[in-house]
Amino acid sequence: MLVFWDQKLVLLATPKTGSTSLANALESLAAVAIQRPPVLKHTTVHRYRRFVGPYLQAASQGEWTVVALMREPRDWLNSWYRFRSREDQTDPTKSTRGMSFDDFVRAWCQDPRPAFADVGAQEKFLRPRQGEGVDRLFRYAEIDTFVEFLEDRLGCEITLPRINVSPPGETWLSPETEALLHRVAAADFALYETLKHPDQA
Incomplete structure (x- = not known):
């Protein structure tokens, strides 16, 4: 999570949407940059609105804009599958090495999920249980539009490095x-479809 005090802007770090690259590029501009532990780095919109947001508003006496990225749900799961197939995955219960993407998705669709597929869901990260959600939500596939938005708000040119990239892997x-995925992740697909393309903004 990145907090830009002067611009009254908060960037939530949706997992597997380039949050490490964004933090690397923008940390020096942020008043607050939380990169660890993961539970704080990836603060959900619900936790932000309940705990962080009220404090920022009280301290600044102003209104804040909360932004985030969302990845196409199938592609998001594939990124998790490839990320957990890395050789440096130290926890064998979370490894997907030797597993097909099809098996990973089927495991993700279970309730409860096994440890290797227990990666949450974007819709739960981005939608509050009640009250306000994210003010501006952008598609990860159109990250250039998001970067242009940040450049306009922060008043500088931004170049994103390639960091924490998942290894290649199967997508079938x-x-x-x-x-099955479209049934179980119906809320994620529905939220993703509400996001406008650049030419629809």
Whole structure:
């Protein structure tokens, strides 16, 4: 999570949406940059609105804009699958090495999920249980639009480094698993479809 005091802007770090690259590029401009532990770095909108937001508003006597990125749900899960297949994954219960993407997605669709597939869901990260959510939500696939927004708000040119990139891996899903995913992740797909393309803004 990055807090830009003068601009009254907060960037929530949705997991697997380039948050490490964004933090690397923007940390020097932020008044507050929380990069660890993961539970604080990836503060959800619900926790922000309940705990962090009220403090910032009281301290600044102003209104804040909360922004975040969202990845296409299938692609988001594939990024997690590839990330957990890395050789430096030290916890064997969270490793996806030797596993197909199809098996990973089927495991994610279970309730409860096994440890290797227990990665949460973007919709739960980005939607509050009640009250306000994210003010501006951008598609990860159109990150250039997001960077342009940040450049305008922060008044500087931004170049994102390639950091924490997941290794290559398979992307195939059976039609049955694809259908299962769309049922279980219906809220994620619905939220993603509400996001406007640049030419619709």
